Amino acid sequence: MTLEFAKVVDQVERMGRYIGNRAQSMVDKLEIALDWFAASDDLDAVWERINAVRNSAVSGYRGAAPAPQPYDEVVSGIGALPPLPKNAAFVAADGSQIYPDPHGSALFYLINLGSLTYFTGRIGCLNPIHNRN
Secondary structure (H helix, E strand, O other), rough: OOOOHHHHHHHHHHHHHHHHHHHHHHHHHHHHHHHHHHHHOOOOHHHHHHHHHHOOOOOOOOOOOOOOOOOOOOOOOOOOOOOOOOOOEEEEEEEEEEOOOOOOOOOOOOOEEEEEEEEEEEEHOOOOOOOOO
């Protein structure tokens, strides 16, 4: 079976226009997201909006809010890193799951687990972990 180029040209041109518009749309969305991120520095304005919603008779605010003063900090702020301990082990773990399809021919359940251990300093110098057993 051969490909009839004349029948595909219109589809390829439409696809090109769609991808071009989509790329421009992503640029516009990125600019909006960066503007919102920059606006998050004004904590007074953020708290003003949160308090307006919290005090509304229609609905209460059920989302995250910056910490109150004096513990607040700018979301997009950049600060100096604290010094690393001489010897440390950093351990992280994550997991996800895929539920079975009740309409599928075979039921299955998939669990994905991952972990990471990162050592800094000399590994043999870590303090031992003790438990009651």
